[in-house]
Every structure is written in C-alpha cells, then in structure tokens.
Amino acid sequence: xxxxxxxxxxxxxxxxxxxxxxxxxxxxxxxxxxxxxxxxxxxxxxxxxxxxxxxxxxxxxxxxxxxxxxxxxxxxxxxxxxxxxxxxxxxxxxxxxxxxxxxxxxxxxxxxxxxxxxxxxxxxxxxxxxxxxxxxxxxxxxxxxxxxxxxxxxxxxxxxxxxxxxxxxxxxxxxxxxxxxxxxxxxxxxxxxxxxxxxxxxxxxxxxxxxxxxxxxxxxxxxxxxxxxxxxxxxxxxxxxxxxxxxxxxxxxxxxxxxxxxxxxxxxxxxxxxxxxxxxxxxxxxxxxxxxxxxxxxxxxxxxxxxxxxxxxxxxxxxxxxxxxxxxxxxxxxxxxxxxxxxxxxxxxxxxxxxxxxxxxxxxxxxxxxxxxxxxxxxxxxxxxxxxxxxxxx
Ligand SMILES: Cc1ncc(COP(=O)(O)O)c(C=O)c1O
Numbered sequence: 001x002x003x004x005x006x007x008x009x010x011x012x013x014x015x016x017x018x019x020x021x022x023x024x025x026x027x028x029x030x031x032x033x034x035x036x037x038x039x040x041x042x043x044x045x046x047x048x049x050x051x052x053x054x055x056x057x058x059x060x061x062x063x064x065x066x067x068x069x070x071x072x073x074x075x076x077x078x079x080x081x082x083x084x085x086x087x088x089x090x091x092x093x094x095x096x097x098x099x100x101x102x103x104x105x106x107x108x109x110x111x112x113x114x115x116x117x118x119x120x121x122x123x124x125x126x127x128x129x130x131x132x133x134x135x136x137x138x139x140x141x142x143x144x145x146x147x148x149x150x151x152x153x154x155x156x157x158x159x160x161x162x163x164x165x166x167x168x169x170x171x172x173x174x175x176x177x178x179x180x181x182x183x184x185x186x187x188x189x190x191x192x193x194x195x196x197x198x199x200x201x202x203x204x205x206x207x208x209x210x211x212x213x214x215x216x217x218x219x220x221x222x223x224x225x226x227x228x229x230x231x232x233x234x235x236x237x238x239x240x241x242x243x244x245x246x247x248x249x250x251x252x253x254x255x256x257x258x259x260x261x262x263x264x265x266x267x268x269x270x271x272x273x274x275x276x277x278x279x280x281x282x283x284x285x286x287x288x289x290x291x292x293x294x295x296x297x298x299x300x301x302x303x304x305x306x307x308x309x310x311x312x313x314x315x316x317x318x319x320x321x322x323x324x325x326x327x328x329x330x331x332x333x334x335x336x337x338x339x340x341x342x343x344x345x346x347x348x349x350x351x352x353x354x355x356x357x358x359x360x361x362x363x364x365x366x367x368x369x370x371x372x373x374x375x376x377x378x379x380x381x382x383x384x385x386x387x388x389x390x391x392x393x394x
Contacts, residue, residue: 001135001160001289002254003182003189003247005375010249014038014242024238027212028222038241043195045248050170052178052197054204057241058211061159061181063234064194065093068177069127070231071196071206072153074099076343078126083112084327084361085319086131090157091333094129098343101353103327105360108279110292110368111138113360118146127153132161132171133325134370135187135258135289139281140166140174147175155179159194162187163255165285172197177207182240187254187289188247190240211235258288258373261382265291265373268386272393274300278368290370295393298366305369307392313385315372320365327358 018038023029026039039057046055058064074080076098082090084103094101102125105116110133117128128147130138140156147154158164158172159181165171172178177200180186182193196207209216211234214227236244269275278292295301298320305318323329331337334354336345344350377385 001185001187001372002258002375003187003250004184006247006250006254007189007243010246011243014246015239018238018242021238026235026238026241027215027217030220036238038238038245039236042241042244042248045245046180046195046197049248049251050173050197052170052173053199053201054197056196056198056204056207056211057236057244058194058196058234059236059240060192060234061157061179061183061186061194062089062093063211063232064159064179064181064196065089065129065155065157066096066232067207067210067234068155068179068196068203069093069097069099070210071198071203072127072155072176074127074153074155077124077347077349079122079124080127080129081112081117081120081125082129083131083133084356084358085110085133085325085365086157087159088324088330088333089159090129090131091330095333095336095342095344095350099126100124100344100349103356103358105358106364107139107360108294108364109136109138109281110134110278110364112143114139114142114146116360117143121146121150121152125150125152127155129155129157130175131157131159132164134278134292135161135287136164136278136280137161137166137171137282137285140171141281144174159186160289161287163251164287166282167285171285173199176200177203182244182247187287188244188251190236190244190247193236193240193244254375255287257375259286261375261377262286262288262291262373264382265371265386265389269293269389269393272390274393278370288373290372292368292370294364294367295369296367301367301369304393308369308371308389311388311392313371313388313392315374317370317372319368319370320362326365327356328362
C-alpha cells in the first residue's frame, strides 16, 4: 500500500522538528522538549480523524494487536475466532497471548463470514478478531451482532484498511478495540508503527500502560510511576510519530487518488464475463487500496495471475499460493514451531490447529487475484494498464 509513494517535504519538516528538539522519546524530558510531543499530536489527530475517544500509537501493527488482545483481557486458553485470509501477525499475536486461534471461513467479501463465525463459537470463545483485508470491510454489522448475542469481544484489524468506512464510520472503530499498522507498505506509513483505537476508557488505560512496561503514566516523574500490571516496550519514537503526523495529513488525498484510479479500472473491466469483483458491503467506504476480483476457477486464476505479470501488469497478488497471507502455507504456525516452547503447545490446546479444513475459503481464495492501486500512476498509465488487463482477462 502506497503511503511511501508520497514521502516528501512535510515528512522532512516534521522529522527536523524532532531532531532540532533533540528529544526522540515520547515520555519524559518535559523541559528539554520545548512543548513538542509528536506521539501525542499523532494520537490526537488520529482520534479526531477516526472519530474515536482514544488512539494510542505503538511500534507496529503487530504490537497494536498484541496490546489490544491484552487490554481486552484475552489470555491463556481463550479461544479467538479469526479468518484464514489475514496476515501471520494476527495468528502470532493470538498464540503469544497464550490464546487459541480458531479459524472461521471467509466469504466473497474476502473477510470473515458471519454464518461461519456463529458456528465456530464455543463456551471458550472470548473474542472475534475481524481483519478488514485489502482495503475494505467485512460484514461488520452482522459480526457485531454475533458478538453482542454471545457476549464476545470484537477486535478489528484495520491494518490494511486505514481510511475505509462502513456506512460512514471508520473501520477500526466498531469493535472494543481496533488496530492500525503504519509499516512501510501501508496506506499511511511511519516506516514502522501502529495504533490501538478505542472508545473504552479501561482498554485505553491498559493499552497505554501495556506498551510501556506497565507504567501508569499518572505522575510527572517517570521514575516514580506505578506499575499496576506487566507490559512490554512497544513505544513509538518521536521520529516515527513525526512522519505519521505528516502522512495523516495526506490520508484524504491518498484515498482520493486511489479511488479515482480504481474506479477507472473497475468500470473498464466491469463488462468482462470472465470475472466478478470482491463483494463490498458498502462500496462507498472502500479505501480502494486494491482491486480484487475472482476468476471462474482456480486454474484460470493461477493462469491469469501469471499472464498479467507477463503482460507487464505488476502488483497482482495470487494470495492462495502466498505464504504470508493465507493459511495453506502456514506449516510453521500449525506445527507451533517456535525457538522456545509456546504455552499453547505446553498445555496441549493447539492440537486442532493443523486440522482446520476450510473448503469455502479455499474455493474463494483459489479464484481471487488482488491488484495494488498505486498513487503515482498517470492517467495514461491507468489506461494502458486497463487495456492490458482487458486483453489478458478477456
Ligand atoms: C492485516 C494485517 N495485520 C497486521 C499487520 C502487521 O502490521 P505490522 O507490519 O505493522 O506489524 C499487517 C502487516 O502487513 C497486516 O497486513
């Protein structure tokens, strides 16, 4: 995703302000920093832009997920329902929490299928981790309803969907906690970074302490802070936050460019009988970071992905064979391979992991190709791309 395409003068200016102050850490050094708090500034701006009570920035999207799970009280032995089309981080963070990942199927939204989620609920289920993949939304209203009915915690991973909305509300703000990533290949980037979004004061209080070794951050003297619980160091540096402040100011422009490019390609391909587009519960809210489409069969999709690449149409992902985003190639996770033994291995509740059979997800992902939408394409390049895609896909 394309935030990095727009790194420029504003990012340089923001970072220079931090360098000039000499204070690179987000906490303490009050006198030296001359009133400059870039992490706080980014948090205030994120909270305003996402219309949420609290945004807490941290060192990565993975750290945000880890923090959100902890702050929502997800721990040893708790079952967490999540999709098999996601990023390995979601699974890893559930495992490191000592919790038990349970896969439910995806549907044509490329996100969790509410019907399958409802079937996967057991007395041990504590949370549903919804991942809004490839720039757009899951059926978040139906998933929320299931969570309400079964008294489950909904956590959203909106790492790939910054700026996308469902019926006007930002993705990442429906659940008890929502997570963003600002790594180098996200819609907006800090180089590395992430955020937890929440309206829940308790989740926020726990999250901000968890990302800083449990510091309660109540007093002016960091050395005298209380530690109500343990945590880790997931702090974001002021340098990273400075880049984030600049990038957030570009978010609307990024979304606008993506949406314009995608509309040209989607409209141009719409007549082809050989493909159908990913289902979007609210097309107006798509952040348009990807154009995802389904071919009639797995074989045709695999051939099309190869042919598109050979025709010079770059940035087309055939996720089914990808070892970061789809469960088929996650043998290291299913076998709980880890330098040190994981709690879920020790206590024997990871045994089901290799046994998941997900025919509905396989049937959908086997047919799906997602193409990246880039920001710096000229109109001519978009038209050329469309022409090549049409000739391959027809
Ligand atoms: C869906 C999803 N969740 C979480 C992450 C993890 O984010 P980070 O790389 O910032 O740790 C990613 C990163 O690619 C992602 O795509």
